[in-house]
Amino acid sequence: MNAATSTNQVATFARYGALSVLSFIVVCPLAWLAIASLRPQGEIFQPISEFGWRTFVPSRITLDNYRALLAGDFPVALGNSIFVSLTTMAFGLLVNSLAGFAFAVFEFRGKTLLFVLVIASFMMPFEAIVLPLYVLVNAFGWTNSYKALIVPEIANGMVIFLFRQFFASIPKDFYEAARVDGASWLYIWARIAMPLSWPTIATSCLMIFLRQWDSFFWPVVAASSPEYSVVQVAIARNINFEQHNWGGLFASTNLAILIGTIPFLLLQQFYIRSLIADGLK
Amino acid sequence: MVSSRWVPYLFLAPAILGLLVFRLTPIGIAIGGSLTGTSLMGDVRFVGLENFEVLATDPDFWRSLRVTLIFNLIINPLQVVVAFTLAMLVFEPGRGIGLFRTMLVLPMAVSTGLSAVLFGLFLDANLGPLNGFLHWSGIGAQPFHRSEHQALGTLIGIATWKGAGYWMLFLLAGLYAIPSTVHEAAAIDGATALQRFRFVTLPLMRKPLAFVLVADTAINFLFFAPVYILTTGGPNRSTSVLMFEAYRSAFTFTDFGRSLAISTVLLAIILIIVFLQFRLLRSPEDRA
Amino acid sequence: MSIIRRHFLQGAASLAALGAFGGAQAQGTTTLTVPWMAWPENQVRPLMDVYEKATGVKIAEERLPIDELFKALEVRLTARNALPDVYLVDGPLTASYAIRGHLLDLAPVVGSELGRYVPTTLVQGTWRDKLYSLPLGTSSQLMFYNKKLFAEAGIPLPSADPAKRLTWDELLEIAKKLTKPAISQFGFTFESVNPYQLLPLPQSRGVKVIGDDGFTAAGYVDSPGMIDVMTWYQQMYQVHKIGPVGTFQTGVTQEMFGANKLAMFIGGTWNLVGFAKFKDLDYAVAPHPYFAGGKPITPTGSWHIGINPRTSQMAQAQAFVKWFTTRDTMDLWFNLRQYPPSLKQIWEERAKTTFVDPAWAIVQHELANTATPRPATPGYREYESFLKIAMQDIQTGANVKEALVRAASSIDREMRKYR
Numbered sequence: 001m002n003a004a005t006s007t008n009q010v011a012t013f014a015r016y017g018a019l020s021v022l023s024f025i026v027v028c029p030l031a032w033l034a035i036a037s038l039r040p041q042g043e044i045f046q047p048i049s050e051f052g053w054r055t056f057v058p059s060r061i062t063l064d065n066y067r068a069l070l071a072g073d074f075p076v077a078l079g080n081s082i083f084v085s086l087t088t089m090a091f092g093l094l095v096n097s098l099a100g101f102a103f104a105v106f107e108f109r110g111k112t113l114l115f116v117l118v119i120a121s122f123m124m125p126f127e128a129i130v131l132p133l134y135v136l137v138n139a140f141g142w143t144n145s146y147k148a149l150i151v152p153e154i155a156n157g158m159v160i161f162l163f164r165q166f167f168a169s170i171p172k173d174f175y176e177a178a179r180v181d182g183a184s185w186l187y188i189w190a191r192i193a194m195p196l197s198w199p200t201i202a203t204s205c206l207m208i209f210l211r212q213w214d215s216f217f218w219p220v221v222a223a224s225s226p227e228y229s230v231v232q233v234a235i236a237r238n239i240n241f242e243q244h245n246w247g248g249l250f251a252s253t254n255l256a257i258l259i260g261t262i263p264f265l266l267l268q269q270f271y272i273r274s275l276i277a278d279g280l281k
Numbered sequence: 282m283v284s285s286r287w288v289p290y291l292f293l294a295p296a297i298l299g300l301l302v303f304r305l306t307p308i309g310i311a312i313g314g315s316l317t318g319t320s321l322m323g324d325v326r327f328v329g330l331e332n333f334e335v336l337a338t339d340p341d342f343w344r345s346l347r348v349t350l351i352f353n354l355i356i357n358p359l360q361v362v363v364a365f366t367l368a369m370l371v372f373e374p375g376r377g378i379g380l381f382r383t384m385l386v387l388p389m390a391v392s393t394g395l396s397a398v399l400f401g402l403f404l405d406a407n408l409g410p411l412n413g414f415l416h417w418s419g420i421g422a423q424p425f426h427r428s429e430h431q432a433l434g435t436l437i438g439i440a441t442w443k444g445a446g447y448w449m450l451f452l453l454a455g456l457y458a459i460p461s462t463v464h465e466a467a468a469i470d471g472a473t474a475l476q477r478f479r480f481v482t483l484p485l486m487r488k489p490l491a492f493v494l495v496a497d498t499a500i501n502f503l504f505f506a507p508v509y510i511l512t513t514g515g516p517n518r519s520t521s522v523l524m525f526e527a528y529r530s531a532f533t534f535t536d537f538g539r540s541l542a543i544s545t546v547l548l549a550i551i552l553i554i555v556f557l558q559f560r561l562l563r564s565p566e567d568r569a
Numbered sequence: 570m571s572i573i574r575r576h577f578l579q580g581a582a583s584l585a586a587l588g589a590f591g592g593a594q595a596q597g598t599t600t601l602t603v604p605w606m607a608w609p610e611n612q613v614r615p616l617m618d619v620y621e622k623a624t625g626v627k628i629a630e631e632r633l634p635i636d637e638l639f640k641a642l643e644v645r646l647t648a649r650n651a652l653p654d655v656y657l658v659d660g661p662l663t664a665s666y667a668i669r670g671h672l673l674d675l676a677p678v679v680g681s682e683l684g685r686y687v688p689t690t691l692v693q694g695t696w697r698d699k700l701y702s703l704p705l706g707t708s709s710q711l712m713f714y715n716k717k718l719f720a721e722a723g724i725p726l727p728s729a730d731p732a733k734r735l736t737w738d739e740l741l742e743i744a745k746k747l748t749k750p751a752i753s754q755f756g757f758t759f760e761s762v763n764p765y766q767l768l769p770l771p772q773s774r775g776v777k778v779i780g781d782d783g784f785t786a787a788g789y790v791d792s793p794g795m796i797d798v799m800t801w802y803q804q805m806y807q808v809h810k811i812g813p814v815g816t817f818q819t820g821v822t823q824e825m826f827g828a829n830k831l832a833m834f835i836g837g838t839w840n841l842v843g844f845a846k847f848k849d850l851d852y853a854v855a856p857h858p859y860f861a862g863g864k865p866i867t868p869t870g871s872w873h874i875g876i877n878p879r880t881s882q883m884a885q886a887q888a889f890v891k892w893f894t895t896r897d898t899m900d901l902w903f904n905l906r907q908y909p910p911s912l913k914q915i916w917e918e919r920a921k922t923t924f925v926d927p928a929w930a931i932v933q934h935e936l937a938n939t940a941t942p943r944p945a946t947p948g949y950r951e952y953e954s955f956l957k958i959a960m961q962d963i964q965t966g967a968n969v970k971e972a973l974v975r976a977a978s979s980i981d982r983e984m985r986k987y988r
Contacts, residue, residue: 012375019370023384026442029403030387032410042847045402045824047753048422051413073610099296106289114297119495121304123551125503127528128544129307131537132314135648136307143652144602144629155299158496162451165488169458185288199454206389206450214392220641224631225602232392236634237607239398241761242839244820245609253395260390264450265383321669321986323649341979407753407813407830408821427815427965513958517967532643533954534983535669 030257037065037250044246065247066255073226074252077234078259084149084230085212089263091154092208093201099155100163101189105175115164121157126217134221148222149230153212159204166200167193202267213260231256312548315541332542341518341526342543348433349502349523349547353554356437357498363441364448364493365486371449372456386446393443397507400439401426426511429519436507436520444500448493455489456482491562495555502551523547599885600627601654604642606872607632612905619901620892626885646671651881655889658702660693660870661943661953664783668947668987672701673876678887679703682894690911692942693870702873703893706908708837709932709940710766710868712855713844718754718832722746727855729927731934734856734865737773737801740833744811747832754829757805758812760836761819762964763957765943769866771798772941773859783946784987786980790956791973799960800969807966815965826850841928842907854928857935869940871908909936951983 036044039058046055069075102108103115133152142148170193178188194201216232224233235256238249318328336342371382388396403409404425412422426435459482467477505524508514514521514529523543531540605613610632617628633641638657645652646666658666666672676699683691683700687707694702712727712735719726724743727735735743744756759766768778776794779786789795806814816822819836826834827847834840835857844850859865874893876886892898899912909932910916916924916933923929946952959976963969 015370015375016377019378019381022367022370023381026388026446027384029399029442030391032403033399042827042849045405045408045821045828046410046413047408047825047828047830048406048413048416049751049753051410051417055410055413095295095299098292102289102292106292108286108289111289114293117297117305118300119555120548120552121300121308122496123499123503123555124304124308124311124548125505125524125527125544127524127531128311128541129304131531131644131647132307132310133303134644135650136302138648138650138652151299152303155296155303157300157304158499160296161496162492165492166454166458169485169488185292189292199457203450203454210389210447213390216392216394217637217640220633220637221644224604224633224641225629226631232395233634233637235395236637237632239634239820240607241635241819242837243843244823246820246824249398253391253399256395257387257390261383261387264386264389268379268382323647323670401818402821405818405821406815408816408824424815424965429967513961515958516962516965517972529954532640533950535643535647536983536986537647 033250033257034254037247037254038062041065041247044250065251069248069251069255072248073229074231074234074255076227077229077231078255080228081213081231082259084146085209087146088150088153088212089205089208091150092156092159093205095154096156096159096204096208097163097194097197097201098189099160100165101167101193103160103164104167104170105172105185105193118157118160130217130221133218137222142222144223144225144228146223146228149212149215149219149228152218153208153215156208156211159207162204162207163197163200166197170196198270202270205267206264209263210260213256308548311541312545314537315545316538318538319535328538332538333546335539336542336546341521342523344518345521345523345526346546348519348521352433352437352504352522353498353501356440356501357494359437360441360444360448360497360501361490361494363445365452365490367445367449368452368456372453385449388443388445389447391443393440393504394506394510396439396443397510400435400507401511404435426520427516429516432512432516432520436504436512439507440501440504444497448497451493452486452489455486458489459485487562491559494558494562498554498558499551502547502554598625598627599882600629601882601885601889602652603628603630603889604638604645604653604656605630605632606638606657607634608906616898616901616905619898620889624888626889628889646877649879651877651879653877654880654882654886655874655876658694658873658875660702660704660873661945661949663694663702663873663875664696664945664947665949666875667696667699667701671875671877673878675700675703675876675890678876678891679894682891685894685913686911687913687916687936689869689936689940689942693945694873696945696947702875703890704911705872705874705893705902706899706906706911707869707936707940708871709909709935710760710835710837710857711840711928711931712857713826713834713836713840713852714855715826715829715832716851716853717829718747726853729853729855729931731856731865731931731938735858736861737770737858738861740858741805741809741811744805744833745809748809748811750810752830755813755825755831756811757833758816758822758825758831758835760822760834760840762817762961764953764960765868765870766835767802767960768943769857769868769941770802770860771795772866773863774798775863779944779946779952783944784948784981784984786952786977786984788977790959790977790980791970796970796973799963799973802960803963803966803969806964817961817964826852838907838909838928838932854931856931857939865939866941867935867939868943869936870942946987948980948984948987952980955979955983 035056035058038061040060040062043058137143137148174192175188178192214232215230219230219233235249235252238245238252315332316327316329317325319325367385371378404411406412406422406424406427416422424431426432463481464477467481503524505522505528508520508522508525509528512520514525524547527540527543530536530543613630613632617630621628642656663672690704690707691700694700694704714727716726724746740757747756748754771778771794774794776792776798777789779789806812813825822834823840823843825831827844827850829849844852857865857867874890876890880886896912896914899910899915903910903915924933943949944952955976959972962972
């Protein structure tokens with residue numbers, strides 16, 4: 001074994017060691033949550049003086065909490081959130097990538113001003129705009145409908161910014177070459193820029209999906225009738241001043257996390273090395 | 282063929298329309314609202330800069346401003362560094378790396394408010410598992426968010442727990458966008474790993490880093506759900522960030538003028554800091 | 570036509586179609602939009618079902634978690650449009666909503682029925698002599714104690730007779746004997762830390778907690794009497810250490826009691842139902858303690874229902890609220906959630922059945938003699954918010970005087986808009 005290999009071994013060991021420690025820290029609360037959702041409610045909270053293996057090992061595994069969830073309105077909330085998140089993601093991907101492309105590739109009058117507006121659009125607290133937004137949405141007649149949940153979230157300044165950053169780092173030669181060949185800008189966007197951006201597409205899809213998955217205040221204000229219930233509100237219903245449904249809280253949170261992670265699992269294959277190097281040929 | 286002059290505007294149209302209607306107009310109304318006062322019965326009257334003047338003489342406002350700045354001064358660089366470190370750790374392929382990557386991003390599927398509730402229970406002084414462990418190990422139970430010395434740090438910890446994996450993804454995308462040929466060429470030229478990082482990776486990560494820093498800064502300045510859920514600005518106002526003051530003014534005290542004034546101040550602060558961040562991360566060709 | 574223009578027009582057309590689709594509202598049945606508390610669905614739907622079947626009017630209740638209920642109400646009411654139609658009102662907030670024109674005077678709607686109500690339950694719904702919100706019940710607090718822990722320590726059980734209630738000093742002595750930090754056992758705690766729970770402490774010593782005008786906190790919230798009492802409260806946790814510090818969430822204190830780690834617990838009557846899930850718990854009830862030489866005072870007040878004056882369905886909204894004064898509705902509501910009833914009839918009918926339980930006997934006594942509603946002021950949200958923070962800071966060890974002085978000045982600052 002030469003020096004290079006043993007340095008490699010040390011580096012690899014350090015790398016996996018660091019990752020193990022960090023992942024453990026990150027996953028700990030979630031693991032506690034998952035275990036808690038599978039145990040009888042009386043065991044969820046244990047006094048600190050009784051810390052021991054019993055803290056981690058349930059006396060028995062029970063699916064009661066999940067059964068109770070499925071019997072209630074949680075499935076409706078899950079379905080609504082999935083529908084709203086996926087729809088916003090689809091439209092948002094289209095609308096925001098087009099805009100990001102424009103900022104990255106073109107020079108035009110008003111570009112700086114428009115870009116500043118795009119950036120500023122996500123710097124005002126939502127609570128400050130919720131009232132005018134509600135009045136507006138109400139005036140459109142969209143209260144208590146999917147439109148209220150989806151349409152205001154389609155245009156997303158942060159996603160435009162993300163696409164702009166990425167498209168700007170694609171060498172301009174690519175576009176020049178295509179223009180010389182007579183391609184329209186839409187073709188360039190669709191067939192050249194987008195295919196090079198799979199990691200960015202994946203992350204922006206995740207961003208939009210999660211923003212809707214996590215949304216809590218806006219649905220409560222604009223679409224809180226039972227048939228439009230969303231997953232975060234359904235989870236929060238388990239916490240009540242007078243009585244708490246711990247089992248329901250943990251089971252629903254666990255499900256929301258598991259399902260909310262699925263898009264990531266599906267999209268992570270797009271984190272492959274970019275094709276820029278090949279595209280140059 | 283459509284003239285190139287109009288193409289940018291067409292590409293922008295749907296997004297800008299959406300932003301205009303659902304974000305920018307309400308923001309404009311909000312900023313305008315900071316110049317008004319509302320009577321109990323809902324009559325709105327123009328008061329000019331009165332709300333801002335009242336803020337300027339309000340010790341609670343200045344205290345919140347200080348807490349907010351301290352919070353952000355710590356958390357923004359912290360989260361970016363942690364995210365970048367994580368990205369570098371999972372970037373190279375390897376056995377089981379996919380599993381680590383998935384574990385690190387799990388927290389992003391929990392909403393901020395919910396993570397506050399969960400940590401409130403996880404960190405509970407008497408029934409929480411973390412304190413159970415600390416008690417058992419002899420370190421002793423910690424008050425965490427119930428102590429004015431630990432509360433802000435606890436909130437920073439919770440926010441970083443939630444955000445690190447998420448921001449890591451954006452930096453990963455940036456790392457993957459660097460062509461392997463560039464790294465290979467540098468290695469052939471005899472560059473060490475550290476030199477490659479400094480002279481190849483970092484410059485090419487400028488744009489993704491700029492994105493993460495700016496977006497994260499915006500989110501952290503507007504962070505307040507865990508404050509409102511866990512600490513209500515305490516203990517002893519040690520976690521009373523500006524956004525919490527704005528929120529309370531609007532929804533508990535129905536003082537929309539004050540709330541919108543605070544939000545406008547926040548917006549201004551964020552814009553200034555973001556402008557500085559853009560300058561910091563400008564690439565050399567932009568400087569010319 | 571170029572690709573771009575075609576795509577753009579297609580996009581525009583679909584957007585327009587989306588908008589038009591939204592315009593068509595549901596025709597036919599009347600629907601009342603009713604923001605409600607996020608109680609379990611099986612405790613809310615049956616109530617609304619009965620009304621829907623009886624009248625054909627659909628009730629769209631929105632079960633919202635408590636904080637979100639208040640937030641959503643603030644946003645919608647401030648927008649001053651036709652929604653919501655009818656909404657759940659937290660008793661002490663009645664004045665706050667009324668002064669801002671968000672509640673309809675209910676005299677024409679239910680005025681004739683008021684004689685059937687327990688008088689103290691109407692107090693919180695009344696402001697400037699008009700009834701703005703109708704009580705759905707009220708609340709009372711009991712002292713729950715753990716028989717097993719008392720027996721282990723050989724301490725005599727507290728009496729359930731209101732005439733023999735414990736004084737706070739007596740309770741402190743008992744709690745000290747029942748606190749065993751090594752096994753995480755505490756002698757006593759309150760269910761929550763907020764004005765609803767804790768104002769009875771100063772009030773029991775005769776301390777006034779707000780000015781007579783309902784708007785002044787300075788001189789009351791930071792009076793020497795208040796400082797004394799809150800210092801005593803702080804000492805329970807910081808000096809005598811008989812209770813868990815920093816555990817403000819109600820659910821957690823309930824869990825501690827259920828896990829046999831808490832000897833005495835002052836909490837609401839909802840625990841009579843909530844504690845049933847703790848199979849290992851053997852508890853009994855006693856009346857709320859008081860300060861020797863002072864008066865017994867207990868918290869009270871609960872949820873009310875009110876009408877948005879701007880509703881577009883006034884007749885149906887009024888009919889719905891009026892329905893809540895009927896005996897059948899209140900009886901059903903009691904079956905679903907056992908709030909102490911506000912209708913005298915329910916008390917009378919169940920005197921020999923449900924209310925024969927010693928816990929309910931205590932509740933009846935308290936409601937008649939010691940129940941003290943929270944300060945009646947339009948600025949209750951402001952008052953409660955700052956005082957709650959002060960109380961929580963005090964429990965975790967802050968300087969009592971500073972915390973109360975700060976709370977008082979903050980309250981007064983926000984109350985200015987009401988003067």
